[in-house]
Amino acid sequence: MTIKVVPKNDTIRKQIKHPVAGKFRAQGSMDWPDDSFTARRIRDGDVTVEEQPQAEGAAEDNDAPKQTHPEAVQEPAATTSDAPSEAKASKSRSR
Secondary structure (H helix, E strand, O other): OEEEEEEOOHHHHHHOEEOOOEEOOOOOOEEEEOOHHHHHHHHHOOEEEOOOOOOHHHHHHHHOOOOOOOOOOOOOOOOOOHHHHHHHHHHHHHO
């Protein structure tokens, strides 16, 4: 997974380079791997995460609760052989 980052200023743009992704371009953002180096630079404030614009439908889908179809959730059915034996046992106890 990668994270799109932007350096906080031109000094950082010129001095910092990711060990895998390399140095920043002259302008714009850069895709860096989601690793400890990137996390440290974000935490230190050297780079900021560029927010990805979401598609209109995608934001709604992520927030909507997931519904389960009734067919997917099945209760175990009671066996018919259990009911009569319980009835017989209760009759024999009452005598």
